[in-house]
Amino acid sequence: MYSNEIQAILDSLGIKPGDTIAISNGGESEEGVLMPRSDAGDNSVIVIKRKDGYNIGLRYSKDMRITKQASGTGHFEFPKAITTTNGSLNNVALLYTGGTIGSKVDYATGGVYMLTKPEELLHEVPELKEIVNIDVQNLMSIASEDMTCLEWRKIAEGVVKAFDKGARGVIITHGTDTMHYTSAALSFMLQDLNGPVVITGAQRSSDRGSSDAFLNLICSAHLAANSNIAEVGICMHKTSSDQSCIMIRGTKARKMHTSRRDAFRPINSSPIASVDRNGRIEYKSEYRKMSAHGTRTTAMTGFEERTALVKVHPNSTPEILDFYVEKGYKGIIIEGTGMGHVPSSTSKEEYSWLGRIKNTVDKGVVVGMTSQCIYGRVNPTVYRNLRLAASAGAIYCEDMLSEVAYVKLGFLLGNYKAEAAKEMLNTNIAGEITARTEFEPEFTE
Amino acid sequence: MYSNEIQAILDSLGIKPGDTIAISNGGESEEGVLMPRSDAGDNSVIVIKRKDGYNIGLRYSKDMRITKQASGTGHFEFPKAITTTNGSLNNVALLYTGGTIGSKVDYATGGVYMLTKPEELLHEVPELKEIVNIDVQNLMSIASEDMTCLEWRKIAEGVVKAFDKGARGVIITHGTDTMHYTSAALSFMLQDLNGPVVITGAQRSSDRGSSDAFLNLICSAHLAANSNIAEVGICMHKTSSDQSCIMIRGTKARKMHTSRRDAFRPINSSPIASVDRNGRIEYKSEYRKMSAHGTRTTAMTGFEERTALVKVHPNSTPEILDFYVEKGYKGIIIEGTGMGHVPSSTSKEEYSWLGRIKNTVDKGVVVGMTSQCIYGRVNPTVYRNLRLAASAGAIYCEDMLSEVAYVKLGFLLGNYKAEAAKEMLNTNIAGEITARTEFEPEFTE
Numbered sequence: 031m032y033s034n035e036i037q038a039i040l041d042s043l044g045i046k047p048g049d050t051i052a053i054s055n056g057g058e059s060e061e062g063v064l065m066p067r068s069d070a071g072d073n074s075v076i077v078i079k080r081k082d083g084y085n086i087g088l089r090y091s092k093d094m095r096i097t098k099q100a101s102g103t104g105h106f107e108f109p110k111a112i113t114t115t116n117g118s119l120n121n122v123a124l125l126y127t128g129g130t131i132g133s134k135v136d137y138a139t140g141g142v143y144m145l146t147k148p149e150e151l152l153h154e155v156p157e158l159k160e161i162v163n164i165d166v167q168n169l170m171s172i173a174s175e176d177m178t179c180l181e182w183r184k185i186a187e188g189v190v191k192a193f194d195k196g197a198r199g200v201i202i203t204h205g206t207d208t209m210h211y212t213s214a215a216l217s218f219m220l221q222d223l224n225g226p227v228v229i230t231g232a233q234r235s236s237d238r239g240s241s242d243a244f245l246n247l248i249c250s251a252h253l254a255a256n257s258n259i260a261e262v263g264i265c266m267h268k269t270s271s272d273q274s275c276i277m278i279r280g281t282k283a284r285k286m287h288t289s290r291r292d293a294f295r296p297i298n299s300s301p302i303a304s305v306d307r308n309g310r311i312e313y314k315s316e317y318r319k320m321s322a323h324g325t326r327t328t329a330m331t332g333f334e335e336r337t338a339l340v341k342v343h344p345n346s347t348p349e350i351l352d353f354y355v356e357k358g359y360k361g362i363i364i365e366g367t368g369m370g371h372v373p374s375s376t377s378k379e380e381y382s383w384l385g386r387i388k389n390t391v392d393k394g395v396v397v398g399m400t401s402q403c404i405y406g407r408v409n410p411t412v413y414r415n416l417r418l419a420a421s422a423g424a425i426y427c428e429d430m431l432s433e434v435a436y437v438k439l440g441f442l443l444g445n446y447k448a449e450a451a452k453e454m455l456n457t458n459i460a461g462e463i464t465a466r467t468e469f470e471p472e473f474t475e
Numbered sequence: 476m477y478s479n480e481i482q483a484i485l486d487s488l489g490i491k492p493g494d495t496i497a498i499s500n501g502g503e504s505e506e507g508v509l510m511p512r513s514d515a516g517d518n519s520v521i522v523i524k525r526k527d528g529y530n531i532g533l534r535y536s537k538d539m540r541i542t543k544q545a546s547g548t549g550h551f552e553f554p555k556a557i558t559t560t561n562g563s564l565n566n567v568a569l570l571y572t573g574g575t576i577g578s579k580v581d582y583a584t585g586g587v588y589m590l591t592k593p594e595e596l597l598h599e600v601p602e603l604k605e606i607v608n609i610d611v612q613n614l615m616s617i618a619s620e621d622m623t624c625l626e627w628r629k630i631a632e633g634v635v636k637a638f639d640k641g642a643r644g645v646i647i648t649h650g651t652d653t654m655h656y657t658s659a660a661l662s663f664m665l666q667d668l669n670g671p672v673v674i675t676g677a678q679r680s681s682d683r684g685s686s687d688a689f690l691n692l693i694c695s696a697h698l699a700a701n702s703n704i705a706e707v708g709i710c711m712h713k714t715s716s717d718q719s720c721i722m723i724r725g726t727k728a729r730k731m732h733t734s735r736r737d738a739f740r741p742i743n744s745s746p747i748a749s750v751d752r753n754g755r756i757e758y759k760s761e762y763r764k765m766s767a768h769g770t771r772t773t774a775m776t777g778f779e780e781r782t783a784l785v786k787v788h789p790n791s792t793p794e795i796l797d798f799y800v801e802k803g804y805k806g807i808i809i810e811g812t813g814m815g816h817v818p819s820s821t822s823k824e825e826y827s828w829l830g831r832i833k834n835t836v837d838k839g840v841v842v843g844m845t846s847q848c849i850y851g852r853v854n855p856t857v858y859r860n861l862r863l864a865a866s867a868g869a870i871y872c873e874d875m876l877s878e879v880a881y882v883k884l885g886f887l888l889g890n891y892k893a894e895a896a897k898e899m900l901n902t903n904i905a906g907e908i909t910a911r912t913e914f915e916p917e918f919t920e
Contacts, residue, residue: 173860175816177789178823207813211789288814288851333790341786341810343881344622344656345778353798365786368652369733371620378623404849406733415618436788 033073048102054095120255121163122199123192128171129205131232131243162255174205179333182215186329193327199226199254206231213280214437217262217460224324227262228253242291249275252309258320267291276301281434281462298429332444337361339436342372348386361396361439365432370399370408374415391423396452399424400432428463478518493547499540565700566608567644568637573616574650576677576688607700619650624778627660631774638772644671644699651676658725659882662707662905669769672707673698687736694720697754703765712736721746726879726907743874777889782806784881787817793831806841806884810877815844815853819860836868841897844869845877873908
């Protein structure tokens with residue numbers, strides 16, 4: 031609810047959420063649809079949705095002039111979806127899982143809610159029917175922060191089923207928050223992939239003028255229908271402008287901004303390809319290609335849930351390792367500082383991690399080390415403290431992202447014996463480790 | 476130790492670590508000092524330090540030709556430091572704390588170790604004596620991963636003392652791993668600052684040709700001696716080339732690469748200034764200025780050590796919150812996904828965080844929310860799950876970095892009552908929160 035002061039003024043002008051209003055404040059003026067204020071918002075800020083789709087918040091002041099331009103029309107509805115089948119186009123499955131790309135704003139409450147009929151997505155993007163025949167599967171409708179390994183399994187099985195049914199490629203629509211965790215999980219789970227698996231989503235819901243949903247869907251369709259990439263990748267905006275997309279390897283992607291359209295960046299690697307709305311695909315790096323002799327795609331969906339990701343920082347307590355050991359955890363990724371440091375010989379003994387890492391490893395828990403720097407590579411050979419952590423038994427995970435190392439370790443422990451998992455953690459499986467090139471400077475310091 | 480195969484060849488050629496050798500492999504050839512291989516390294520890779528200072532690793536193969544060029548000279552020593560006092564230059568204190576900038580490689584062991592005489596730094600950079608009179612204080616000699624709030628206090632007190640003794644500015648040399656945690660701590664602890672406090676370090680030790688130590692020290696000296704910035708900042712390379720540095724606000728800096736010279740980036744803000752080796756300073760954004768009426772700088776050094784930083788991820792257990800509550804923790808920063816999400820209504824109930832956040836807040840613990848995206852702003856008003864987390868009592872920390880929010884919360888709880896700390900967590904104190912500008916698009920979705 032707005033503050034009593036604002037509400038009184040709106041009431042006196044007969045203005046309700048959904049109405050189009052104009053607000054001027056000195057020289058500047060804004061026009062748009064009045065949004066209801068959510069409980070958690072700053073109730074002295076008036077929020078309107080402009081014609082360009084952006085919501086803006088204007089802090090109320092006494093010299094603001096507010097006028098009603100038009101009455102609101104209340105809820106709006108997407109028209110019914112139209113799907114077509116065109117014999118000259120390739121068949122692609124679209125697995126719908128939820129997220130912003132399948133959401134719209136409810137003008138009555140101001141909240142974002144999810145579509146219950148994912149086919150509505152297709153109606154919004156008429157270009158799709160010129161690119162591809164799409165078979166929409168409604169797998170689930172959840173926000174991506176609520177994804178767990180159960181959903182990863184369900185999606186992996188959905189992909190297998192889609193290929194079995196004859197799809198050439200698969201598009202997965204997904205919320206963006208944990209999209210890179212899911213892309214890593216699918217990269218490890220899917221075996222003998224022989225077509226593109228393209229995960230896409232939107233940072234802004236599709237009822238907004240500035241939505242990235244349309245371009246992301248169009249580019250994903252081009253990739254799924256026409257690229258020869260036999261890998262899992264994330265297809266999202268290349269830059270903040272609405273021009274083209276990139277496909278980032280599923281194990282090398284990370285959401286690096288809360289709201290920008292180009293939030294997903296390739297880390298320690300190039301994108302696999304770039305693609306524009308006309309279907310021009312440019313391959314940017316080595317990748318696994320589709321083959322005429324490809325075998326059936328299957329899924330290894332085991333996942334050890336008792337796997338943890340722990341971030342160290344100054345004054346952090348290593349007792350957290352004991353906590354996980356006592357709960358029966360089988361694997362822990364430590365997100366260290368720099369090249370993979372943990373507090374080692376601190377002035378306060380209780381903040382030193384080395385002894386507890388050794389204890390944890392001695393109890394049979396697989397411990398991996400990554401860096402909270404995000405970019406770059408951990409390296410246990412440079413500094414004394416690093417060598418000590420490595421001899422305590424921590425496995426240094428090269429240039430793997432922390433999130434990917436976590437997913438990989440859970441996957442390995444869910445499908446292999448601990449000893450094998452330990453071996454494989456540092457062996458490249460799905461592009462998650464970039465090899466050092468011989469004769470290339472090592473930058474070991 | 477190298478592999479038996481390599482060791483046998485080296486022995487047969489009379490080559491020991493420290494000797495200069497040449498290795499050719501087909502067309503390519505490399506020359507440099509043979510480094511000993513540490514226990515944790517890949518023992519089938521021969522490591523040499525080239526003339527340009529880079530260590531490179533060459534994987535051994537049978538067709539490699541190895542020849543000895545010269546015998547090693549063992550340890551090397553820096554010559555004695557030279558300090559001068561020039562009446563026309565400003566007085567600056569240099570507080571030495573350790574880290575790579577004060578390290579050199581021990582050619583006998585291959586390890587990096589720290590200088591015990593920080594004055595040696597000055598000898599390495601003769602340009603300094605043309606810029607500034609430096610008074611070196613040896614505060615401590617520790618690797619930055621071992622920094623705790625005790626060291627933060629000691630450094631803050633060192634800064635106060637330096638200003639009391641008449642320094643115009645202060646340089647702090649520091650390891651890079653946790654430099655941004657320390658810069659945040661000093662930003663909050665130092666009160667009524669009236670001169671530049673410039674933290675600097677090196678990604679590569681100063682005995683290397685490619686070391687960034689020299690330029691970083693020179694630029695820091697220019698800033699400390701001649702800028703009018705009355706803030707704490709990090710001065711490190713602007714780009715990967717050795718041209719100029721930037722000063723990043725102490726609360727807006729983050730180490731974003733394990734090894735690059737330009738690893739420190741300003742997050743959600745511009746740098747305060749750029750500076751080159753000739754002392755040309757360009758101011759890039761608003762900052763707090765030195766004043767002729769400045770009062771004495773003091774330090775508020777309280778810090779609540781029972782403050783935690785917790786990163787959520789799919790399948791993460793919220794029981795970690797109970798662990799901290801039981802240990803008597805007073806504050807927890809949750810590094811959420813996207814705009815500040817936690818798993819909220821997961822298919823497996825045990826992974827849902829909302830109820831446990833509420834319990835934690837109800838027990839009087841201050842809970843703050845940041846984003847693991849790093850860039851961008853958390854926002855509790857957009858999605859339903861966000862509003863639920865906010866109503867459970869989590870304080871959304873705007874565009875604050877997770878690491879900064881952690882340090883700030885520890886600082887607040889160490890110096891104020893919990894209620895006040897809670898209020899202040901979301902109030903800008905030292906540039907850690909960038910305000911939304913009125914009439915600027917909010918990007919609320």
